[in-house]
Amino acid sequence: MEQEHPLVRDVFPDLVAELTTLLEEEGERELAICVRDVRLVGECGCGDDFCQSIRTADHPQGQPYGPGHRCVPLMPSKGMLILDVVDGRIMYIEIIDRPPMHRRMAQS
Structure with a gap:
């Protein structure tokens, strides 16, 4: 169930803020709006130390x-930041050769 996956903006708020700005600069207004509601479904899992990519859909x-x-x-x-988009839905965020992202700790 999608509700079980945290919102990317709650885990990596700086990433979502940067993606929103970059998407608006590229004229991708719809995606700039959608990126605020993507969920962290899973990490890439490739094991490469330069990759921090995340899945936002199954x-x-x-x-x-x-x-x-x-x-x-x-x-x-x-x-590099590259989005895989299917029918207007962000499915995957490729995050390559970037400084380590720090997870925001869950609010209790």
Whole structure:
């Protein structure tokens, strides 16, 4: 159930703020709005030390996204941020060669 996955903005607020700004700069207004509500479904798990990518929706491992998929490369000041988007929904946030992200501790 989606409610069990935390909102990315609650775990990595700085990332969501940066993505929102970068998306607006690219003219991706709809995605800039949507990125505030994506959930942290899982981490990439590739094990590469330069990768901090996160899944924001369930999708089959190793399978292509299929029709409606597009990549949205952004221009951060450091590293790479690339979104996989299917039919307007952000499915994956590729986070490569960037300073370590720090999780915000859950509010109790």
